[in-house]
Amino acid sequence: MYLLSDRSLMGIIAFSVLALGGCYNPSDNTAEQAGLAKGLDLSMFAKGAFTQEPKIVDCETAGGTKTTCYQLITDGAPAGRTPGPFCPRMITDGADVGGTWFSKEGAGDLIDITGEFILKLGEYYGDDKWLVYDTQTHKVRYTATKEACLGAAKPDVEEAYMQNCIECELWYLDDGFSRTFLIPTTPIPAAKTSRVPTAGIALDGTELSGSAPIDAILGAYTIAAFDDCGGHINVHQGYHYHSSVGCTDKSNSDDGHALLVGYASDGYGIYALKNPEGKEAGPLDECRGQTDDIRGYHYHAASPSENMFIGCFHGETVRPEGLPGGHPAGGAPIGAHGDKSTIR
Ligand SMILES: [Zn+2]
Numbered sequence: 001m002y003l004l005s006d007r008s009l010m011g012i013i014a015f016s017v018l019a020l021g022g023c024y025n026p027s028d029n030t031a032e033q034a035g036l037a038k039g040l041d042l043s044m045f046a047k048g049a050f051t052q053e054p055k056i057v058d059c060e061t062a063g064g065t066k067t068t069c070y071q072l073i074t075d076g077a078p079a080g081r082t083p084g085p086f087c088p089r090m091i092t093d094g095a096d097v098g099g100t101w102f103s104k105e106g107a108g109d110l111i112d113i114t115g116e117f118i119l120k121l122g123e124y125y126g127d128d129k130w131l132v133y134d135t136q137t138h139k140v141r142y143t144a145t146k147e148a149c150l151g152a153a154k155p156d157v158e159e160a161y162m163q164n165c166i167e168c169e170l171w172y173l174d175d176g177f178s179r180t181f182l183i184p185t186t187p188i189p190a191a192k193t194s195r196v197p198t199a200g201i202a203l204d205g206t207e208l209s210g211s212a213p214i215d216a217i218l219g220a221y222t223i224a225a226f227d228d229c230g231g232h233i234n235v236h237q238g239y240h241y242h243s244s245v246g247c248t249d250k251s252n253s254d255d256g257h258a259l260l261v262g263y264a265s266d267g268y269g270i271y272a273l274k275n276p277e278g279k280e281a282g283p284l285d286e287c288r289g290q291t292d293d294i295r296g297y298h299y300h301a302a303s304p305s306e307n308m309f310i311g312c313f314h315g316e317t318v319r320p321e322g323l324p325g326g327h328p329a330g331g332a333p334i335g336a337h338g339d340k341s342t343i344r
């Protein structure tokens with residue numbers, strides 16, 4: 001995750017800014033000029049995905065390569081869509097009232113969080129202690145306030161917030177909340193594949209997250225509910241996805257290939273698992289990547305319940321710790337999500 005404080009951001013901008021040209025013109029970007037499969041195509045992003053015009057700035061990869069990066073600044077909200085719903089309110093509610101969650105199989109489609117799912121959590125996970133509803137009123141226990149969201153959305157869930165369906169709202173984010181993504185303008189194959197907390201950025205400007213700490217979440221008898229698009233909100237990352245179910249997918253070719261979901265932090269495209277005809281891509285390498293003539297190297301997202309998008313990074317990513325400045329906006333330690341220092 002490439003969260004930078006305002007101060008560090010200023011440092012980068014001051015260091016060098018290679019303007020993309022007057023206004024942000026999606027059809028006139030360097031990715032196109034550089035040819036196919038040479039990094040991200042800004043025109044694929046949804047209108048409103050960025051809060052500032054994307055810039056190209058100098059950056060240094062974790063592998064020590066000095067290069068240029070797209071600097072993408074967002075406000076933590078998915079462009080063109082209101083997140084939710086997440087948790088059902090009554091144990092009689094149907095799938096329309098609640099969102100989704102990983103299946104316990106760890107593969108395949110997400111499952112609906114219905115009232116009945118909440119009612120039968122003990123059965124589902126084989127642990128009688130689950131009780132995420134009020135046995136008198138039949139109301140689902142969920143985090144209804146910002147205070148509850150903050151108390152529940154962390155690794156050591158406060159006692160008071162155990163046995164909860166967790167949901168947070170965008171207005172809980174700090175005023176002026178922003179995320180900065182630095183992605184190499186031209187992907188650089190890495191000497192060694194690597195794992196980092198943030199998989200990348202979806203075409204609606206929100207994060208394709210690293211794996212959610214499922215054991216900690218379930219261990220506190222909580223469900224960190226996703227909406228039907230496979231994402232949820234916390235105050236450190238804003239809205240972010242844990243699953244690829246098609247909400248941001250766009251076609252960027254007419255050869256029947258799977259649709260583009262977003263871009264990985266190393267600049268390669270992340271495509272849907274299946275093509276429009278339902279056929280799964282393959283064969284894939286350990287990072288879930290493959291190469292073809294049209295796209296060059298690119299990834300295909302894992303199935304929705306696998307708790308990941310890609311297996312590793314084929315290319316170099318930018319190291320946040322190499323940058324000046326203090327801790328990132330929002331107060332989360334760098335890498336907060338993937339290293340389990342923050343639940344959800
Ligand atoms: Zn492919």
Ligand SMILES: [Zn+2]
Nearest residue numbers: 209212240344
């Ligand atoms: Zn999360």
